[in-house]
Amino acid sequence: MTTTAKPERRVYYNNDDCPVRNVVAQIGDKWSMLILFALVDGTERFNALKSRVEGISQRMLTQTLRDLEREGYVNRTVYPEVPVKVEYCLTEMGRDLVKPLYQLVTWADQHQDDIRQARKAYDERS
Amino acid sequence: MTTTAKPERRVYYNNDDCPVRNVVAQIGDKWSMLILFALVDGTERFNALKSRVEGISQRMLTQTLRDLEREGYVNRTVYPEVPVKVEYCLTEMGRDLVKPLYQLVTWADQHQDDIRQARKAYDERS
DNA sequence: CGGAATCCAACATGATACTG
DNA sequence: CAGTATCATGTTGGATTCCG
Numbered sequence: 157m158t159t160t161a162k163p164e165r166r167v168y169y170n171n172d173d174c175p176v177r178n179v180v181a182q183i184g185d186k187w188s189m190l191i192l193f194a195l196v197d198g199t200e201r202f203n204a205l206k207s208r209v210e211g212i213s214q215r216m217l218t219q220t221l222r223d224l225e226r227e228g229y230v231n232r233t234v235y236p237e238v239p240v241k242v243e244y245c246l247t248e249m250g251r252d253l254v255k256p257l258y259q260l261v262t263w264a265d266q267h268q269d270d271i272r273q274a275r276k277a278y279d280e281r282s
Numbered sequence: 283m284t285t286t287a288k289p290e291r292r293v294y295y296n297n298d299d300c301p302v303r304n305v306v307a308q309i310g311d312k313w314s315m316l317i318l319f320a321l322v323d324g325t326e327r328f329n330a331l332k333s334r335v336e337g338i339s340q341r342m343l344t345q346t347l348r349d350l351e352r353e354g355y356v357n358r359t360v361y362p363e364v365p366v367k368v369e370y371c372l373t374e375m376g377r378d379l380v381k382p383l384y385q386l387v388t389w390a391d392q393h394q395d396d397i398r399q400a401r402k403a404y405d406e407r408s
Numbered sequence: 409c410g411g412a413a414t415c416c417a418a419c420a421t422g423a424t425a426c427t428g
Numbered sequence: 429c430a431g432t433a434t435c436a437t438g439t440t441g442g443a444t445t446c447c448g
């Protein structure tokens with residue numbers, strides 16, 4: 157008979173080429189999801205976004221928007237008026253990404269009590 | 283008429299009580315998803331996990347497993363033999379969480395080329 | 409208005425050595 | 429075997445100031 161040992165399968169690869177890691181690492185940061193959801197309703201200007209994404213600093217909003225733009229999730233349009241106007245909106249890919257993210261949101265909403273309980277139980281044990 | 287301005291809706295709330303932020307922040311770290319997926323096939327011992335999750339240090343494996351246990355995603359069982367044996371497996375909630383995560387994995391797989399192209403285009407522009 | 413540049417504190421992670 | 433403790437380093441994000 158052949159071996160019954162589990163094949164030593166490596167988990168979904170851990171390197172920077174891993175597409176999943178790329179996506180999750182990006183949207184897993186402190187602000188990306190909030191910005192994406194802030195853009196679901198439509199186009200927004202920089203300062204409007206800053207208002208809607210509560211607590212974000214100008215620095216992080218700029219930086220995260222640049223990252224999201226580079227990944228292809230967000231479009232940036234500059235209107236060379238004075239003072240300048242800049243609008244952001246989701247790309248088609250961005251709108252598509254939001255779908256699986258909503259699944260996660262839904263899951264998190266449904267399980268928040270379970271998680272709270274699990275934490276409480278864990279903390280009381282130790 | 284009433285105002286036609288967009289209602290100034292705050293995005294999904296940005297604080298530590300936000301269930302979504304809790305979930306995404308946890309699984310968005312460097313190792314959590316890899317560990318969860320490594321446990322999908324069934325129970326694994328500590329060092330077996332360490333082998334399967336390529337590149338993880340003992341320190342981060344321990345720490346991330348503790349976090350996942352505290353959230354209620356992972357079960358930890360100690361067999362007080364000598365030397366000690368410790369087994370990890372997904373909880374019911376953990377197995378359930380993996381489902382929406384797979385949606386994200388699938389999405390990421392399907393769009394990896396688009397993302398690569400978007401990055402290339404972005405980098406060439408600037 | 410929408411940034412960029414700089415500085416700095418906090419945190420995350422890796423390497424290494426030690427242990428019940 | 430499955431950790432813990434300690435140290436070193438890199439990364440993140442906030443505050444502030446300046447700019448076209």
